[in-house]
Amino acid sequence: MIRIRLTLVLWITVSIILYGCSSHRKEAIPTLNWYVAGEPSGAFFMAAKRCSEDSGQAYKIEQVPLPADTDQQREQLVRRLAAGDNAIDIIGMDVIWTAEFAQAGWILPWTGKTAEQAKAGRLDAPLQSAIYQNQLWAAPFTTNIQLLWYRTDRVNTAPATWDEMILLAESLGEIGTIQAQGERYEGLTAFFVSLLASNGGSVLDVSGKHISLAQQPTLQTLSTMARFANSSAADWALATAREDQARLAFESGHSSFMVNYPFVWPSAQRNAPEIAKHLGWARWPATIEGKPSRFVIGGLNLGVSAYTPYPQLAFHAAACLTAAKHQRMAAELGGLLPTIAALYDEPEIRVTYPFADVLRSSLSDAVQRPQTPLYNDISLAISRTLHPMRDIEPQKDFIRLRRAIERALNSEGLL
Amino acid sequence: MNQKQSNERRLGWLLCAPAVTALLVVTAYPILYALWLSLFRYDLRFPDQRAFIGLDNYVSILTSEVWWHALGNTLILTIISVSLELLLGFPLALIMHHTLFWRRAVRATTLIPYAIITVVAALAWKFAFDPTIGFVNALLGTEQAWLTQRWSAFLVIILTEIWKTTPFMALLLMAGLTLVPHDLIQAARVDGANAWQRFIKIIVPIMKPAILVAVLFRTLDAFRIFDTVFIQTRGAQGTETVSLLGYNTFIVSLNLGLGSAVSVLIFIGVLIISVLFIKGFGASLTKGGNAE
Numbered sequence: 001m002i003r004i005r006l007t008l009v010l011w012i013t014v015s016i017i018l019y020g021c022s023s024h025r026k027e028a029i030p031t032l033n034w035y036v037a038g039e040p041s042g043a044f045f046m047a048a049k050r051c052s053e054d055s056g057q058a059y060k061i062e063q064v065p066l067p068a069d070t071d072q073q074r075e076q077l078v079r080r081l082a083a084g085d086n087a088i089d090i091i092g093m094d095v096i097w098t099a100e101f102a103q104a105g106w107i108l109p110w111t112g113k114t115a116e117q118a119k120a121g122r123l124d125a126p127l128q129s130a131i132y133q134n135q136l137w138a139a140p141f142t143t144n145i146q147l148l149w150y151r152t153d154r155v156n157t158a159p160a161t162w163d164e165m166i167l168l169a170e171s172l173g174e175i176g177t178i179q180a181q182g183e184r185y186e187g188l189t190a191f192f193v194s195l196l197a198s199n200g201g202s203v204l205d206v207s208g209k210h211i212s213l214a215q216q217p218t219l220q221t222l223s224t225m226a227r228f229a230n231s232s233a234a235d236w237a238l239a240t241a242r243e244d245q246a247r248l249a250f251e252s253g254h255s256s257f258m259v260n261y262p263f264v265w266p267s268a269q270r271n272a273p274e275i276a277k278h279l280g281w282a283r284w285p286a287t288i289e290g291k292p293s294r295f296v297i298g299g300l301n302l303g304v305s306a307y308t309p310y311p312q313l314a315f316h317a318a319a320c321l322t323a324a325k326h327q328r329m330a331a332e333l334g335g336l337l338p339t340i341a342a343l344y345d346e347p348e349i350r351v352t353y354p355f356a357d358v359l360r361s362s363l364s365d366a367v368q369r370p371q372t373p374l375y376n377d378i379s380l381a382i383s384r385t386l387h388p389m390r391d392i393e394p395q396k397d398f399i400r401l402r403r404a405i406e407r408a409l410n411s412e413g414l415l
Numbered sequence: 416m417n418q419k420q421s422n423e424r425r426l427g428w429l430l431c432a433p434a435v436t437a438l439l440v441v442t443a444y445p446i447l448y449a450l451w452l453s454l455f456r457y458d459l460r461f462p463d464q465r466a467f468i469g470l471d472n473y474v475s476i477l478t479s480e481v482w483w484h485a486l487g488n489t490l491i492l493t494i495i496s497v498s499l500e501l502l503l504g505f506p507l508a509l510i511m512h513h514t515l516f517w518r519r520a521v522r523a524t525t526l527i528p529y530a531i532i533t534v535v536a537a538l539a540w541k542f543a544f545d546p547t548i549g550f551v552n553a554l555l556g557t558e559q560a561w562l563t564q565r566w567s568a569f570l571v572i573i574l575t576e577i578w579k580t581t582p583f584m585a586l587l588l589m590a591g592l593t594l595v596p597h598d599l600i601q602a603a604r605v606d607g608a609n610a611w612q613r614f615i616k617i618i619v620p621i622m623k624p625a626i627l628v629a630v631l632f633r634t635l636d637a638f639r640i641f642d643t644v645f646i647q648t649r650g651a652q653g654t655e656t657v658s659l660l661g662y663n664t665f666i667v668s669l670n671l672g673l674g675s676a677v678s679v680l681i682f683i684g685v686l687i688i689s690v691l692f693i694k695g696f697g698a699s700l701t702k703g704g705n706a707e
Contacts, residue, residue, distance in 0.1 A: 071667070074667075075666060075667060078459075078460075078669055079666065079669075082459040082460075082669055100460055103460065103461070104459070104460040104461070104462070105462075183651065184649075184651040184652075236560065237546070237560045237563055239563045239564075239652070240560060240562065240563045240651075373460055373461070374460075376667065376668065380663075380667075380668075384481070387651065388563075388652070407475075407479070411456065411458050411461070411464075411670065411673075412475045412479075412673065
């Protein structure tokens with residue numbers, strides 16, 4: 001009896017081990033695994049299906065969903081890539097990963113005809129986000145940028161600057177709240193870098209290797225953040241607010257302003273039609289009067305893993321997935337902004353996004369987050385040092401911030 | 416006689432050998448490898464830049480404000496939660512030990528929190544304290560975003576820990592209670608000792624080894640706390656612990672050298688705690704034994 005059981009256990013163990021080793025990647029029609037954030041509308045799934053069909057049995061794209069949270073997506077991907085996992089073929093990459101993935105040798109550079117396809121008609125800012133050291137590393141797929149959303153029934157004209165907005169919100173009393181993102185995560189870094197860029201500063205110098213953080217714009221940025229967080233216009237849960245908490249709070253009607261991405265527009269139509277009727281939009285507020293604001297660009301680029309057994313097919317498939325018709329589909333179904341400039345002029349898109357012109361002008365001034373392989377550490381340094389925003393002391397935190405970023409640049413990212 | 420003794424000794428070692436080998440393979444090797452890695456600059460994102468840098472990683476960590484904050488947080492969590500668990504664990508152990516009815520049912524129900532996976536427990540408590548969907552605010556009539564401030568986030572984490580692991584403490588203490596001979600208690604009662612005197616003068620001294628084991632186990636566990644903090648705050652609001660720091664360095668930053676150094680430092684922390692406990696309590700332990 002015992003012997004039979006032992007044999008059984010042994011068999012199962014051996015077969016599991018053998019199955020694990022057999023590297024199951026030799027199919028009749030090659031399957032390309034596309035690791036990308038889960039997309040609830042199904043636009044990615046449809047794009048994968050169509051590209052597979054159009055390939056004429058050359059390949060089949062299988063979508064492997066990653067978590068919604070960007071940090072967790074990265075955690076899963078880098079762990080696999082650092083171990084040389086050959087099950088990943090196409091990677092849905094956040095724009096901030098390009099330098100890191102390229103430097104580590106985890107993705108392949110785009111060249112020749114597929115590179116031309118990936119660049120064709122793209123807006124400049126999204127295209128720049130896929131370039132590292134003058135080399136294209138991914139195909140720009142979707143983009144993203146924040147706007148200012150406000151209640152037209154409470155405010156006549158959108159405030160042009162943060163100072164103006166805070167004063168206006170304070171004068172409105174309890175309903176004046178400004179919704180923003182203050183949790184300790186990438187969103188806080190994006191907020192800081194955008195304010196800094198609007199003030200004419202930057203985190204790193206042009207080489208991307210050394211710290212910049214000029215004193216005057218940085219101090220100005222830090223005092224704006226502190227002023228906002230300590231004002232009665234800030235939400236009491238600012239320190240834990242992400243994009244979605246801000247959206248939900250705004251949809252409850254107790255706020256008059258919100259800085260957020262365009263996904264709030266279809267959401268408001270669905271969840272709070274009364275509020276959607278009075279939902280106005282404008283460019284993200286500036287920090288200096290008369291100087292247009294600059295917000296950091298977001299979005300998704302498609303890269304090809306360096307460990308894929310089918311690099312040529314993967315390039316081809318990624319180019320297909322990011323083609324104009326699939327960007328249109330992602331825009332209309334999933335509310336994801338296209339990276340192809342011409343799409344912003346199409347009537348259907350302009351119905352989906354009545355604010356297409358503001359988007360385009362915002363995108364044309366958009367700024368990149370520091371393009372360095374150490375971006376993740378730098379971002380952590382920023383969000384850790386500046387959280388919670390209400391406790392920022394500009395003079396003191398300017399020095400702490402510089403020190404934290406210098407450590408991060410030194411690969412001492414423990415901070 | 417001598418021959419027999421040495422033969423027995425050899426047999427003993429032979430019988431232990433498989434277990435010792437297994438332990439060496441699964442613990443000594445990783446520990447030594449971590450020690451070795453901690454002496455390198457080794458970041459998986461820059462595999463070409465691997466270089467031997469001696470103790471630089473340790474210097475970098477020990478001069479970083481983040482490490483000392485995390486260590487402070489970990490010690491706060493450990494000291495508060497373990498002492499409260501000991502205080503609550505004793506009555507619980509006494510109840511489990513003395514209950515006359517449904518002894519099994521009482522013991523089983525007490526152990527339920529300990530049987531729940533930590534991640535699940537942490538999520539349950541997180542939801543309970545959530546300002547919009549949780550019941551705690553409604554119960555207390557407060558409007559508090561519990562996990563947005565340092566003190567209240569600590570409170571939620573410590574409560575979760577206490578709820579989760581007090582049963583474990585109680586279980587170990589109950590094992591100690593069974594060591595107390597019934598006759599001794601009866602004799603003390605005849606001599607006129609009241610309940611409190613019996614507890615302090617007889618039960619506690621006899622149980623000392625069990626208490627030491629219980630507190631030591633829990634302290635070591637609490638010092639390495641990870642799941643609860645990871646789920647509830649991810650280290651925000653100044654609640655980062657040393658294990659979370661190790662995770663961030665290893666898994667998020669892929670910095671094997673620095674991460675190994677953090678692990679080694681945590682290991683040293685664990686060693687220090689063990690030595691302190693065994694040296695500190697060990698002395699009074701043997702003294703208590705002699706008095707008896």
